Amino acid sequence: MPTYSYRCPVCGPFDLVRSMAEVTAAEPCPDCGRDGGRIWGAPALRGMDSGLRRALDDGERSADRPDVVSAVPGRSRRATPVTRDPRHAMLPRP
Numbered sequence: 615m616p617t618y619s620y621r622c623p624v625c626g627p628f629d630l631v632r633s634m635a636e637v638t639a640a641e642p643c644p645d646c647g648r649d650g651g652r653i654w655g656a657p658a659l660r661g662m663d664s665g666l667r668r669a670l671d672d673g674e675r676s677a678d679r680p681d682v683v684s685a686v687p688g689r690s691r692r693a694t695p696v697t698r699d700p701r702h703a704m705l706p707r708p
């Protein structure tokens with residue numbers, strides 16, 4: 615039988631094994647009893663490319679615990695490519 619994931623608003627995600635005929639949109643949380651909504655996910659993650667699986671895991675993790683940044687992302691001088699071609703000096707500057 616497949617495993618279905620739900621998310622309790624208080625306790626977080628939990629998994630339940632149900633037959634496809636018994637699956638519902640919400641199930642009571644095994645810890646607190648509140649209704650947890652079903653989480654829709656991609657099946658058969660084992661055969662997936664590791665990079666894609668990592669990206670999906672990061673996306674799921676950031677939904678609950680987004681990364682905290684200490685500065686506004688922007689252009690850094692290091693990221694700007696430097697060219698030594700003299701023809702590039704004639705290009706218009708922003």
Ligand SMILES: [Zn+2]
Nearest residue numbers: 622625643646
């Ligand atoms: Zn709960």
